[in-house]
Amino acid sequence: MFPIRITIFEYERGLKYVKGRFKQVLGPGQYWLWAFGNTTIRKVDMRPQYLSVPGQAVLTNDGVGLKVSLTAVYEISDPAMAINLSYRLGLKIILKIWMESLLELLHISNQVEKF
Numbered sequence: 799m800f801p802i803r804i805t806i807f808e809y810e811r812g813l814k815y816v817k818g819r820f821k822q823v824l825g826p827g828q829y830w831l832w833a834f835g836n837t838t839i840r841k842v843d844m845r846p847q848y849l850s851v852p853g854q855a856v857l858t859n860d861g862v863g864l865k866v867s868l869t870a871v872y873e874i875s876d877p878a879m880a881i882n883l884s885y886r887l888g889l890k891i892i893l894k895i896w897m898e899s900l901l902e903l904l905h906i907s908n909q910v911e912k913f
Contacts, residue, residue: 810826
């Protein structure tokens with residue numbers, strides 16, 4: 799058995815797992831692990847990231863079709879919570895629901911303006 803060096807950069811955090819269980823968050827630096835041990839480290843990128851929700855077709859009052867899409871910028875604040883829960887899928891679902899409700903609100907307000 800020989801040690802393996804793992805480097806965690808300034809913009810990353812490491813999640814240390816021992817026998818498949820989460821133990822701690824590792825900050826930037828160099829860490830040594832045994833090659834055939836039961837410890838793994840998963841790196842998490844802490845830099846701001848972008849997530850896009852695909853476009854949705856909307857018909858305006860005058861019959862013009864528009865395609866509306868949404869892009870969000872997010873940053874991970876707690877790497878252990880983010881990785882152990884599927885944050886990216888959850889965020890995408892929330893953004894899609896928010897966009898649909900906003901488009902419904904705009905459609906309703908346009909209908910009210912007609913009266």
